[in-house]
Amino acid sequence: MSRLVLKFGGTSVANVERIRNVARHVKREVDAGHDVAVVVSAMSGKTNELVEWCREAAPMHDAREYDAVVASGEIVTAGLLAIALQELGVQARSWQGWQVPVLTSDAHGSARIEAVDGAEIVKRFKERQEVAVVAGFQGLHAPTGRVTTLGRGGSDTSAVALAAAIGAERCDIYTDVDGVYTTDPRVVAKARRLDRVSYEEMLEMASLGAKVLQVRSVEVAMAHRVRTYVRSSFDDPADPSPGTLICDEDEIMEKQVVTGIAFSRDEAQITLRGVADKPGVAAAIFMPLAEAGINVDMIIQVVSDDASTTDITFTVPGGDYSRARKIIEDRGASIGYRSLQGANDVVKISAIGIGMRSHAGVAARAFKALAEKGVNIRAITTSEIKFSVLIDATYTELAVRTLHSLYGLDKAA
Amino acid sequence: MSRLVLKFGGTSVANVERIRNVARHVKREVDAGHDVAVVVSAMSGKTNELVEWCREAAPMHDAREYDAVVASGEIVTAGLLAIALQELGVQARSWQGWQVPVLTSDAHGSARIEAVDGAEIVKRFKERQEVAVVAGFQGLHAPTGRVTTLGRGGSDTSAVALAAAIGAERCDIYTDVDGVYTTDPRVVAKARRLDRVSYEEMLEMASLGAKVLQVRSVEVAMAHRVRTYVRSSFDDPADPSPGTLICDEDEIMEKQVVTGIAFSRDEAQITLRGVADKPGVAAAIFMPLAEAGINVDMIIQVVSDDASTTDITFTVPGGDYSRARKIIEDRGASIGYRSLQGANDVVKISAIGIGMRSHAGVAARAFKALAEKGVNIRAITTSEIKFSVLIDATYTELAVRTLHSLYGLDKAA
Numbered sequence: 001m002s003r004l005v006l007k008f009g010g011t012s013v014a015n016v017e018r019i020r021n022v023a024r025h026v027k028r029e030v031d032a033g034h035d036v037a038v039v040v041s042a043m044s045g046k047t048n049e050l051v052e053w054c055r056e057a058a059p060m061h062d063a064r065e066y067d068a069v070v071a072s073g074e075i076v077t078a079g080l081l082a083i084a085l086q087e088l089g090v091q092a093r094s095w096q097g098w099q100v101p102v103l104t105s106d107a108h109g110s111a112r113i114e115a116v117d118g119a120e121i122v123k124r125f126k127e128r129q130e131v132a133v134v135a136g137f138q139g140l141h142a143p144t145g146r147v148t149t150l151g152r153g154g155s156d157t158s159a160v161a162l163a164a165a166i167g168a169e170r171c172d173i174y175t176d177v178d179g180v181y182t183t184d185p186r187v188v189a190k191a192r193r194l195d196r197v198s199y200e201e202m203l204e205m206a207s208l209g210a211k212v213l214q215v216r217s218v219e220v221a222m223a224h225r226v227r228t229y230v231r232s233s234f235d236d237p238a239d240p241s242p243g244t245l246i247c248d249e250d251e252i253m254e255k256q257v258v259t260g261i262a263f264s265r266d267e268a269q270i271t272l273r274g275v276a277d278k279p280g281v282a283a284a285i286f287m288p289l290a291e292a293g294i295n296v297d298m299i300i301q302v303v304s305d306d307a308s309t310t311d312i313t314f315t316v317p318g319g320d321y322s323r324a325r326k327i328i329e330d331r332g333a334s335i336g337y338r339s340l341q342g343a344n345d346v347v348k349i350s351a352i353g354i355g356m357r358s359h360a361g362v363a364a365r366a367f368k369a370l371a372e373k374g375v376n377i378r379a380i381t382t383s384e385i386k387f388s389v390l391i392d393a394t395y396t397e398l399a400v401r402t403l404h405s406l407y408g409l410d411k412a413a
Numbered sequence: 414m415s416r417l418v419l420k421f422g423g424t425s426v427a428n429v430e431r432i433r434n435v436a437r438h439v440k441r442e443v444d445a446g447h448d449v450a451v452v453v454s455a456m457s458g459k460t461n462e463l464v465e466w467c468r469e470a471a472p473m474h475d476a477r478e479y480d481a482v483v484a485s486g487e488i489v490t491a492g493l494l495a496i497a498l499q500e501l502g503v504q505a506r507s508w509q510g511w512q513v514p515v516l517t518s519d520a521h522g523s524a525r526i527e528a529v530d531g532a533e534i535v536k537r538f539k540e541r542q543e544v545a546v547v548a549g550f551q552g553l554h555a556p557t558g559r560v561t562t563l564g565r566g567g568s569d570t571s572a573v574a575l576a577a578a579i580g581a582e583r584c585d586i587y588t589d590v591d592g593v594y595t596t597d598p599r600v601v602a603k604a605r606r607l608d609r610v611s612y613e614e615m616l617e618m619a620s621l622g623a624k625v626l627q628v629r630s631v632e633v634a635m636a637h638r639v640r641t642y643v644r645s646s647f648d649d650p651a652d653p654s655p656g657t658l659i660c661d662e663d664e665i666m667e668k669q670v671v672t673g674i675a676f677s678r679d680e681a682q683i684t685l686r687g688v689a690d691k692p693g694v695a696a697a698i699f700m701p702l703a704e705a706g707i708n709v710d711m712i713i714q715v716v717s718d719d720a721s722t723t724d725i726t727f728t729v730p731g732g733d734y735s736r737a738r739k740i741i742e743d744r745g746a747s748i749g750y751r752s753l754q755g756a757n758d759v760v761k762i763s764a765i766g767i768g769m770r771s772h773a774g775v776a777a778r779a780f781k782a783l784a785e786k787g788v789n790i791r792a793i794t795t796s797e798i799k800f801s802v803l804i805d806a807t808y809t810e811l812a813v814r815t816l817h818s819l820y821g822l823d824k825a826a
Contacts, residue, residue, distance in 0.1 A: 016469040056429040058500035069492035079482035087471035
């Protein structure tokens, strides 16, 4: 009689017929004797519609009102799924964020979950075997009594946080793919579905461009050790495949050196040439960017020919490129540089694997393989379980396939 | 510095452009120095869409879930209007039913407002001149913590109840017509807009088929003496016409004998011939209908030729016609009647006026005028300030026009 949390994203609840299909997945778990809480997203397209209406009402709008409007999408899905479950003879009720309550910070539009009170949901498991259908993506900022949202993809985080709160045995994230792959199967036909992946690896993959899960949800899963499956809602509800388990690395027997290749096209590079090589110059560049909320990722500093100046290259998210350039150019005099070059037709490709901790030279093999294919590397960063290279966007597919083969990730023909 | 409540219905907030227009109406009142609360409906069509989804999910669905789903429509409008007001430089925030809170009974789908706590809204009027934008049609059943809805047209009631709670000087119901008319202008071209109409008259008009206001909202307005205007949101926000004031009859100088002609096509007639004229037979007919929740309106009993039996005619709402027939037929043996006749191509036409109290023979003039036009009257009911006749539906327009002229309601040519 274990507890489960199931989460269904927008494409899984795109219309009432799909919601009825979701009800069959939930019923299967209830029939198997589990206490089940379900977290749902808005029907696909609905959130975009609501966001667009807010923008039409005013280009710069109050994030508190945006949250009230946008959170309505998940409320609709939760109610409809509760109805569909009842129609199958399953006891169910819907819960809005403020009803649970899911308590969050007041950072409207990207609030963080501070606490989930699962007591009433658990009480109802015990008293009436009632399925809880919880509107994802939303919460309550209790001091002001206002509705908050967690930001795009926040329903994953809602689900994992709820699973932690009610002590669920596992959290199943149903989506439109049947698991986590070694890389994007649309780019590499030989991509393999992973049976298991560690929290640390999944966190890197999500951070580095894999879109299967929201980064924050993996952080919460890792912090609370919530065993999380990524699986498909498009499987036959009577015979679903298990998907990919995201779990503690102790549960993973054979640790791969490299588990997956991620890539992110949302990158831009800025290079400042002829910067004075003196204390304080890095602060003069990066403080204004930090103050503007622009996240600087890779930073490379090279001494230039004339030893009194250096060249500094860094990357920012593609969407912040113009803004970042303008911030630097506006401060050109105080920073002091000879020229500014930039590019947003770049891509960051990353290899992730907990096995890197115990294997030396993993990245070096990649640099060699890419060089042999004529791929020029613009920047490199490494950490304990991953390395990333920044390259020209035109080489994306070639580079991903090269690394995928190099590390033995291709599925058997 | 008086307080106002403004209410905008579905067609007035049909899209974001219309919502921005509503914001201009609100700003006009704010600029005039008023403290303003606004009550909004869902964007037109949205409620129907949500209702249809509930039906698709399950034909017989949990009213609590229906309420959660359907109430989301008003939440969206409230947030968007708050954004549109802020864009015009007007301080504003949205309020969902549970946030105010608007406390209701637990009759999901048709809950009654039990209390509105306007304290926080009033506090914010004083502290920050902030407009309160309240989602209409919805409330909170506090003991269960669940969202309720008030039934179709419930936003009118939300507005009037809020006006009573915050001691508003008046409540303006903005709609797609510019006031209350002597009758439906689509039927009678000479219909006149009324400057004032008493609560009692408006209550009868709404009950008898005029669709301009929900009956319950007029009851609340009458009980709390809320001066309520019906006016058009399609007027130029800079120069709106005042509309029709619904007020205490003491405020109406010249009391008309007849103020308006209402009609309802949603009627059906059932006649039982040869019913035994003995005690208990009426109970045998009407108790089962009452238990089935069918509202019997007119009842006429006539002694038939053979004096031991009678004929009984009664009317029910058109939508309940088949069900009512079946209930009677199933109990044919215990009731005992010779034959059952029915018709749902009938219409009820009513004349309403507080002046009837002090004028005799008002109805008799109508019977004579209708007879002269060859209109057969199937049934009649009267009360202190109205009378109604049931006639064949084909004569609807003729009968309405005849009575409209008879009582001097036609506007000057």
